Amino acid sequence: MPLPLTQNRRDHPTQGLRWSLLVLVFLALCLPARAQEPLARQDIFRKHQPAIESAVAKALRYLASTQAADGTYPDSYGRSVGVVSLVGMAYLSAGHTPGYGEYAEELDRCLRYVLDSQRGNGLLDKGDSGHGLMYAHNIATLFLSECSGMVDVETQDQLGPVLARATKLILEAQAVPKNENHEGGWRYKPDSRDSDLSCSGWALMALSSAKLNGAPVPDEAIQKAVAYVLKNHDREEGRFGYTDPWGHSETLTGCGLLCLELSGYHGTESTPRSGEYILKHRQHIINNAHEYYANYYNAQAMFQLGGRFWAQYGDWMYTEYLPKQQTNGSWSNGRNGGTYGTSMMVLSFTVPYRQLPIYQRDETVDELP
Template sequence: MISVFAEVCPKSTKRQCPALGERRRPAGCDRHPAEHSSAQVTPMTSPFTRPSRLVQNTILSAAAICLFLAHPLVAQPSGADSVFAEWRAKADPAVEKALAYLQHIQKEDGSFEGAYGDSTGVPALAGMAFLSKGHLPTEGAYTVALNRCIDFILANQRPDGVFEKGSAGNGPMYAHNIATLFLSEVSGMVEPDRQARISIALPKALGLILRAQAVAKDENHRGGWRYEPGAHDSDTSCSGWALMALRSAKLNGAAIPDAAITAAVEYLHRHQQEKDGCFGYTSIDDHALTLTGMGLLCLELCGEHGSERTKHAADWLLRNFRSLPGNQFEHYANYYNAQGMFQIGGRHWQEYANWMYTTYLPQQAPDGSWDSHEAGRTYGTAMMVLAFTVPWRQLPIYQRDETVDEDAH
């Protein structure tokens, strides 16, 4: 059987995340609305092939020349950069303290204490939190913790491809989608033996996501996902994670059909209110405060940067995000809001970032954690780190166009 993953880089199995503060457009990610073919795409070479730091110095000059040729004009400081500069001195130690907390409470098998800590979803979120600050599974302070996250997920894959263990909530797909996203992001950053295991597990996981999307559904639910692989309905929360997993894999060279991405985007379109721009859960009328950031991020990542739909959603968030504290799904919403507002950039990101850091930095507990209404401290801490670290631009899926702050939207 042919793997859905192409050989990412013939001379290296490492993926390259941008240096701190660097912004660039991911190859193969059309940042403007475009028609999509239903045929399988040809596997692409990923732009994120990260060499080991042992050899980075020997290729630095060549890489700099390549980057100069690709982008001869160096990006000037933007609105996002000014926000980052203002908050970095406070956010950096808070994030490192949070990562130390996650490392401290992790069990030897890679799972975590607390609610859903024994699922495959929470270790995946924790793993992405480590990656989001630039930490690697091959070296550094969190090598053991990161590899434990990876190994826990790999050890808990069912024969049908689902990553499932422990508390699965309403069904396994939610955690599965997050775990698949994490493995896709970390694929190419690990040592060869672990990479070989990921290369076996990841195509199975992606195939399961594609099969679950293809289950017969009515018009309202078509193109989305729900808690069970065989479900005949969908919700936008589960679908958002699945779509990001597919998009991440596509950016890393997987032959994900364009039709699958298009169907998921069209599903999200049907759950956005035309009048206000907000997104709902199973209809257009429910959980808008929780899910509008999710819709904004997914559309921004899938070819609709700066479209009327994303501007409409971002404007709705600007009018409503201050009512988020105390919401049942506060940490989930803040994560998506931060990522989505960062993608659209300009005044939307500036205003949200200033509010987010002002609001949540003082809420960090002395041990480095953040508690969450929805799923406890491990989840809350990982989600807050992922929100805080968006300006670090370390996770390939969340790279954005260099030009987003050239206007104030």
């Protein structure tokens, strides 16, 4: 069950930034750069900060200008709960909240669309998700979990049961009998008997977020998911693959690395090797069909590693992608539409903001050198 409102994430020691939004805005506008250190603590962020803030502001205006009254978008998969949820998380990642502030209406539309999408079996499904029902469901569940505890009482009363059923479906889909190579993971449908890393990464993030939010997610479910992730890991090279350790590694290694980083594997032998793999192959994601997805996971994972890994990747990312923003504020490679690309780039650029609870960096562990 979700945490009661008196014990929501605002009371969690790592969640104060979001609920101090007005204070942060005041500091950003009124105090010298030295006083902004909690937000801009990374040298690489400070180097690009004015350009990042301008790009994010333009991107959010673009997303607001293209949103329909029901919360959907006009381009490819723009009615999918997965894409709508990515837009919602982009707003959250920049420090905006449902029900208050500049983009309250846009966020509320995203949230309402997802809340109204649930089927009787718990599946969040609305619009065209192609063959990836669980893919969209996992992203939507993560979005709901990140919103839980920061909405008004009436919305929380609706969100809590929807999130509980959505989380339960993810657990049930994991428990569907699979062979040894696929056990512990997820794929496109709730009853799929195989797994892939891409879908499983979103599922693990959704479960981890729900667990942080007080949902009864068994430790065993997280452990089985991590075990599946490791089945797709080439320990020698540090890479991760789609259904084995090798396929699509240039776009999926960030996903596998982030799963490990957020599951207690920081500083183990595997993680720096994966960071090295990402640095070595980062140029290869450019113009890839899954470019924005790969960059999103790479940025999140390298920020978790910290040190030179984030410094080198972050500098490369901002240098490479800031100039590629279109005049209307969007990013698009012509394959998935501006909504998807723009949302993923905002989520990537705002990593140092640390507004999404699931991706908070554990400050009790050292950054890797």
